[in-house]
Amino acid sequence: MGVPIGDLVPRKEIDLENLYGKKIAIDALNAIYQFLSTIRQRDGTPLMDSKGRITSHLSGLFYRTINLMEAGIKPAYVFDGKPPEFKRKELEKRREAREEAELKWKEALAKGNLEEARKYAQRATKVNEMLIEDAKKLLQLMGIPIIQAPSEGEAQAAYMASKGDVYASASQDYDSLLFGAPRLIRNLTITGKRKMPGKDVYVEIKPELVVLDEVLKELKITREKLIELAILVGTDYNPGGVKGIGPKKALEIVRYSRDPLAKFQRQSDVDLYAIKEFFLNPPVTNEYSLSWKEPDEEGILKFLCDEHNFSEERVKNGIERLKKAIKAGRQSTLESWFVKKKP
Incomplete structure (x- = not known):
């Protein structure tokens, strides 16, 4: 949502x-x-x-x-x-x-x-x-x-x-x-x-x-105030937000209040400050790789066509399009590198 x-x-x-x-x-x-x-x-x-x-x-x-x-x-x-x-x-x-x-x-x-x-x-x-x-x-x-x-x-x-x-x-x-x-x-x-x-x-x-x-x-607010605004109107963690407060009213509240959550915490059944902290410092990981590889043609055909009854002709066509797109992307990256390296 x-x-x-x-x-x-x-x-x-x-x-x-x-x-x-x-x-x-x-x-x-x-x-x-x-x-x-x-x-x-x-x-x-x-x-x-x-x-x-x-x-x-x-x-x-x-x-x-x-x-x-x-x-x-x-x-x-x-x-x-x-x-x-x-x-x-x-x-x-x-x-x-x-x-x-x-x-x-x-x-x-x-x-x-x-x-x-x-x-x-x-x-x-x-x-x-x-x-x-x-x-x-x-x-x-x-x-x-x-x-x-x-x-x-x-x-x-x-x-x-x-x-x-x-x-x-x-x-x-x-x-x-x-x-x-x-x-x-x-x-x-x-x-x-x-x-x-x-x-x-x-x-x-x-x-x-x-x-x-x-x-x-x-x-005219900070990211922290944007989070407070979102909490007032409702997030996935406090659906519905505070009754009677829409986006425009919430914007006015967070602009002119040092601690806009304090007034509404008492009537909430969830910890609004914990939600704010979660948005500010969510669990994330550094362990990821951004590497685009050649498609496994045989694997795709087996998975989509043999296991899930996709049209072999359409899937093969899709694989060819994917391969061309990868090749074009690599070529453009190489050309860009040479342009940057030109004296």
């Missing part, structure tokens, strides 16, 4: 070409949820192989990652580790919401209402360990770096961006800014034409760039 501060945050549309040559740390779970939600049949049923195993996320990861590589982007996927204890309540609420949506999905199917069925099917999307392991396996076979975060993937991606190891963190949520990412890219994995929910209308979705320094300058 993330923190609902989108109306306050300045951002600008960009083209994929603007990210040429950039390394970007992608919030893997966020991307996988997007693929599972959008890559479905008309009645909301996800893509499956002959054994009934879901493959929507594999299709999304394979083809979308190739698209990014063809645009000259170097993606690395960051996977979640153990969530903080104070997120448990929110995770339980999400589980209950998915179960309710699944019941409504089945009811809509029984009535033959495919539009309603698809809507509820998307809300019922869930990710289990098997889907995560399959995603990791595919990315490794493709030669794409994967990073295992000790806790939140967005925190790890933000850390990598703040160190300069990657250009930006990529996610639909704004939490990356709270974790200190200097740049956030939104819509990276859903760029292109997308159907509007409940309408027979398609819109063009483009990547958005959000720069932390520009956000803080626009709002």
Whole structure:
């Protein structure tokens, strides 16, 4: 879900070409949820192989990652580790919401209402360990770096961006800014034409760039105050925030109060200061490698085609595109090196 501060945050549309040559740390779970939600049949049923195993996320990861590589982007996927204890309540609420949506999905199917069925099917999307392991396996076979975060993937991606190891963190949520990412890219994995929910209308979705320094300058606050603002309106760790306080009111409060959390801590059932500290100093690791390798052609074909019934022709075509993208990226890096070395 993330923190609902989108109306306050300045951002600008960009083209994929603007990210040429950039390394970007992608919030893997966020991307996988997007693929599972959008890559479905008309009645909301996800893509499956002959054994009934879901493959929507594999299709999304394979083809979308190739698209990014063809645009000259170097993606690395960051996977979640153990969530903080104070997120448990929110995770339980999400589980209950998915179960309710699944019941409504089945009811809509029984009535033959495919539009309603698809809507509820998307809300019922869930990710289990098997889907995560399959995603990791595919990315490794493709030669794409994967990073295992000790806790939140967005925190790890933000850390990598703040160190300069990657250009930006990529996610639909704004939490990356709270974790200190200097740049956030939104819509990276859903760029292109997308159907509007409940309408027979398609819109063009483009990547958005959000720069932390520009956000803080626009709002006239510090990152610490941005975190306090987020806590007041609600985060994944205190959903709903403080009753009656929206983003604009929260902004005024944090601007003019030295300790805006003190007043509201008494009415909260979670430690607001612990949440603030988590955003400021989340668990992260230095143990990661950003190395893009040649794809394992035989491994990809065996995994996608033999095990999960993907079209061999389409997968082979995808592999060729991936190889060309890797070669083009290396050639451009080599040319850039020679240009820099010219006297």
